[in-house]
Every structure is written in structure tokens, then in C-alpha cells.
Amino acid sequence: MADRPADARTTGESGGELSSGERRAVLYGTLIRIAGTPVVAVAGLANTAVVVSHTGPAIFGVVTLIATVGLLFPFADLGIGAAVTTVSARPGPLAADPVARATIRRALGVLGVVGAAVAGLALTLGVADGWHQVIGLTTSPADRWAITVALCLFAATIPAGLGTRILIGIDRNQLAVAILMLNSIAGLTATLALAAAGVSGIWFAVAGPAGALAGNLVATVVALRLTGLRPAVLRAPAPVPAGSRLLAGSAWMFLIGIGLPLGLQSHRLLLAHLSTPDELSRYALMAQIYALTWSVFATAGMAFWPVFVKRRNDTGATVTLWRRAVLGFAGAAVPAAVLLAAGGPPAADLLGRGQITVSAGLATAFGLLLLTQCIHLPSGMLLTAPAELRWQAWCVLAMGLLGVVGGGLAADRFGATGVVLAAAGAVLLAQVLPDLLGVPRLIDRRADRSEPPGEGPELGVAGGRVEPRPTQRGRTRDGVLRQRRFRAQPPHPGHQRLR
Template identity: 30%
Template structure:
């Protein structure tokens, strides 16, 4: 078996094994939210709860270079020293950015900015700004700790993230049950994921640094902030564009559709995300391998493997989404077939791009990914609005996302991947260039 296939299958298999537990926790949380807040409030509560999940890594994407550096750290002592310097500098930058952003989020909540954007049910209006600000403040203050996920992926330990991810579900259902039992305002049901994320990142940080060892904060070797910002900005745009496109349905529907339609889509998305994580976490094992070597055979085989996983995920969603939605909502809301089928198509479309997402991970590649992500966002938002106007309802965001991923990511991503595999990256990565200059200077 190929050296990449075993960890990919291990990660996918492990995620599949823990899926019943994580999905069960998510569904139990959804059931508590339905019972405590009602159908109309469910979509808005989950939207606020998952604001911090708007990026797949809790570092705003600024730490992407850390994964490449950690993956190459064992090649030489100089590479390891460079990786440690990059971790230190990026963590410091994220801490400063997090404090500033948390302050801004708190001020926006105090001014009532968040509640002014949506039509809120009366039972949510009073606490909406406070809870939304709390969620965002906790997210921003945790930015430097989000680098621990990057380190674990670079250490080829993506499968460990799958297991640790259960912390999110356990904390979420615990907080939801506590809020319901104490009779607190229903908006506080959204506080579970921020609490779970804080615990999750603390455990990830301890686990990652236990293997890595000391970061050498007294070492004079450093990485210029400008290099991190220049290399990190495309990553931020790429990650933000893609994930906002995935999550845009909540915001668009909250603006133009009835609360019941928002809740219907939110329920479908809450069933989609745990299954999609099988594909996402499985593909993450390819990142360190492509960082070390651009292998055409690996690219072809992994694309086939991810497509098969995508078809399997779509089949599972097709079978279980409707009965599970009825179970969670107590029979009040069963996902319509158009919504289910459209989410199945999203699985297949996403599986066609995930390999390229883990191949194009140098600065040149992320610049191209950023363009593709922005194009994706520009495609899906108007398509969703058009779909709602034509009566597609909760199915509109899913079908627009399917079309957008194929047009803006799958097709151009494969063209770029072929170019890189055949001719190499046309520019020198600034992080690798910096490491080489430091090595020559030390020599």
C-alpha cells in the first residue's frame, strides 16, 4: 500500500468510527435547541454558535506556512530552527491581531451592530449582541493557539485531530443541556462551541508541543513580519472565501427568507458538516507529502480516492438525512428531497477539489487559491439569491455551492495542479528562500 494511502484511510476510517459519536452529540445538541428555542430560532442560534467555525483552522489561515515548515523540519537542523522561528513569530502576530479584533467585536456588540443585521424573533433579540460578541471574543483570543492544529498536520498527525474533535461535541451538548436545565435565555445555547473550542485548542497545543519540544523563545533567529503577512494574506483570502461560500446560505437566507427556511437549511448543514469532515480531514494527510515532494502518481491516485469517498459520503447523506432530521426536530421538520439531493451534489463537487487544496500550499499556490475562493464567493451569493427568488428555498444555497465549486475551484484547480506537476512552481516560495538565506549565512 502506498505511503499516503495508509494514513489517508486511517484518518478516514477513524473519522468514520467516531462519526456516530460526534454526529450523535451534534444531533442531541440540535434536539435540545429545537425543544428549548423552537423552530424559528434554531437557525439563528446555530449561525451564531458556528461563527468561529467560519475557518477550518482557528488561526485565520495565517499559519499555513507553519504546516509546510513543520513537515520539512526533520530534513535538517536548520529547517527545524526555521520552523520554530516561524511558529514563534506567527503566534506573536496572531496574539496581537486577536486582542485587537476581540476589542472590536466587543465594541460592536455594545453598539448593537450584530442584531441590526438580522430580523430576530423576540426571544433572541435581548441577548443576541452579547452572545455574538462573546463567541467572537473567545475565537479571536484563541488565534495563536490555533497554530497547534497546523503543527499536528505538519507532524502527520491529522488522525489525532479527529479524536480530539470529539471535545467540541461533548462541550457543546454539555453547555446546551446546562442552559436548558437552568432556564437561561435560549440565545445562550450558542455558547457551547466556543467553550468546546477553547478546551480543544488547549489540548491540541499541549499535544503538539509535547512532541516538538521547546520553541526557543530566546533564539535570535526570526522571520520578518512582512514575510508572514505577505505569505499569509493569500491564505486568509483563500480560507475565508471558501468557508464563507460554504456558510453563506445562513446569512443570505436570514436576510431574504423566513426563519423556518433558515432553520431548514441550518439543519441540513448541521447534518452535512460532520460527514464532510471525513473528506476534509482525510485529505489533510496529503499536505505534508506534497510539501516534501510533488508526485504526479500521488496526485492521480489521491484524486480517485477522494472522489470515491465523496460518492460514499453522498450516498450516506441520501439515506440518513431525512430520518435523522425528523428525529432531531421531533417530527416538526423533515428535510425535503431537493435539499437532500443538493447537499449530496456538494459532497461530490468538494471531493473533486480537496486534493488540489492540499497541493497548492506554497505562497504561489495560495495566491491562486485566493483568486478561486473569491470567485467562488462571487458566484454562489447571487446564485443563492436567484434560487430563493425562483422558489428553491433551503435548497438554493446547496445547489449554488455545487455549481460554484465546479466552476471556480474544480476546473481551474486541476489545470493549475497539472501545470505545477509538469513544470514546477514558477516562483520561489519566500519562506523557503528565507530559510536558504539563513542557512548560507550560518554556513
């Protein structure tokens, strides 16, 4: 059985500094993303050039709308992916942890059903020829079947995406990044295959979901092998402590998954319905450039998820680390935003072969969006306990509502620039400001409550059964250390002892 590295799982870091394994996950994952960005950029350049040459600038916007459908529905995993990441970060070997095994097994089963439902809905819309009413545009009679195939491929990525969540939880963020960067290469390969087959128009929308599915399948296979979670292990009964809540907090994460695309990924739909095809194409092209920049920060940010999970009961160290992370991400985002604003238009001209032009205003709007998202990123990785996810959910839903309303009002008059500025303003008002005012208070509340079994990372294996560790250190907001003791609960009557 393959266990994760000792510093990633079997140690209980509780200080305000990163351990060596955590530093590797943050640093190497970011460096791999940066080093691989030219590869992704070249793949994106080649993919865009092929698609534009075979479809034209107007249809290109529709193709990207369909190809990136996963960005519109991050809630398709019902928030379960977040629960899997959190449980994967618990101390001890993952395959020997009954709560982790039961959580992952249930997650795979539930998301398999969700994927089948999404595929069934896509087939229904395809047979009924109803896709033009959903996307607001029609390019050819082939739309109904091309979009249906793309959505069925997307449906398969829903359960397959759990592999990446596990890798992040076991401090293998760098490996998750390296594998998922293959998505761009796989997508380009699919695009070239479609071009060689002589297809045209909307069918190029199939390439993106096909590449994403390939990368997610590889990540899942690697994650299961590294953790020893072979199919036989997952199928075996996994008795869990009485009172354990598998997939705790996933309902709130589901709401977060609804609010995020409303505020950050609904721009294409707003422009498709309220603006012109040219504005949609300008947005789609600049969004690709933005995505390359944002992916570097998102990669570094995801590595902090298990870092914060391990420190849930050390409130003083948690707040200190959070403040350092916010300052670090903000400091790095400022020059990146300036570079995006200055370099976006010429890069777009190169990618679009001069057929699609991006204004300095649109590039600057994306720079402001990058800055606000980077300031919020550490808070999103920190607030993953169920009570904190509830707080996050209301903030995200407010952000989504502000983004949609503001984008809808701005799309007709200001086009792509208006919807992006509306999104940046929504993130600032509904996420960044509440973060700065509310996170220290939320973390301080952890000192007054303990996590029930199955919901936190503090459970260990001792004496043949799962029990809380006897002592955890916590800090009050003024930095005074204090001891909190947890009494080991007797096993539930009739509950099977863990072996």
C-alpha cells in the first residue's frame, strides 16, 4: 500500500510557517505552472489559429462558449470535490482511514449518478433541438449534435475530477498541475484530428471537453495508485466513527459553485444575448490570455487548502499565515495585472491573427479582475469548515448576483469591457471587503468549538479505533496561548471496532 509522504499527512503542523512538504507543494506547483505556461500558450495559440481559420471570428466565440461549458457549471460536483480535498488532507495513511475511504467512495458514487443525469439532459435537448434557446445563438443545423456530444464529454469529467482533488489534499499539488496541463495538449490534439477529418464550424467545440476528460482520467488513476485506494479497497466496507458526517459542508460548497459562475463565468452568455458576436469573440480571446495568468495564482492558492486544514485548531497561526498569504498574493498580482493590461492587446492580435482586436480598456478590466480575485484567493482556501463555508456561500451568492445584474446593465452599452468591470466590482464588494473584515472573527470562533468526528483533520488512529487527539493548542485573537482538551468518546453501542 502506498502511503503519502510523512510530512504531507502523518505530521500535524500547527505553526504559522509552512513545512518542507507544504513549501514543495506551493513552490513546485507554481513553478511547474509557470514553466509550463509557454507550452499551454503555444497549444492555445495553435488551437485558436486552427479554430479561427476553420470557423471565422464570429463562430469562434460560440465554439469557446461550448468548449468552456465546465466553467459555467462548477457546481456540477455538488460541492463534493471540496469535501474530498479536505478529507484527503487528514493525518495518517489515506487508505487506512475509514472516514476518508467512505467519503471518497460515496463521492464517486454520487458524482457518477450526477454525470449520468447531465448526459441524459444533454441528449434530451439534442433530440428536441433545444440548444439554440439555451445559448441564444445558432450557427448551423449541426449545433444540436455537436453541443450534445460536448456536454456528454463534460458529464464524464464530473466524477473523473475527484482525482485532482485527492492529489491536492495529499500535498501533491505539483503533480496535479503537471497532469492537468496535459489538457491543453490533449485539446489541441483533438482539434487537429477534427481539422484533419474535414469537420468545420461548431464541431470544434468538442475538442476542449475531450482534452479535459483525458487529463482528469489520468489524474484519477495516479491519485488512486499513490494513495493505495485500489478499487478493491474502495469497495471494502469502511466502518466509521459514530456521528461522522461524510461529505460535510458539500451543500454550502454547492451554493458556492452556483454563485461563482454567475459572477465570473456568465459573461459569455450575457454578451451572446445582449451584445454582438464581435464583442463575444473579443471577450473569448482576452479571457484565454487572462486564464493563463490566473492559472498561476490559482495553482499556488490551491496548495494552501491542505495547509490551512492541518492548522484548524491553531487559530493564531492560522490568522498569521492567512495575512501573509493575502499580502503575498496581492503583491504578486499588482505587476501581473499591469503586465496583463499592457500586453493583452498585442497578445490578442497575435492569437487572433489580426482578425480580432482587443482594446486597452478590456485588457485593463481583466487586470483589475485578476487583482481582486488574487486578494480573495487565500480566504477561499482557508474557510472550508462547514460553518465557514456557509459564510462563504452567502458572500459568493451576493457576488454572483451583483455580477449578473451589473454585467447585464453594462453589456449593451459597454460590451465586453463593461461585463468584466462589473465582475471585478462584484468580487471587491462581496468578497474582498467581507474577507478583510470577517475572516479574523470567523477563525477566532474556532477556539470556542470543536469539530465533530469526521469533519476535521484532527482525527488519528489510536488504540485500534479512531479517536480525537487529546490536546490541541489554540490562540485567542490577542495571541494568548491556551490548551483545549477533547475527551475521547466511547464507541457507539454495537459499533464495530476499526482494525
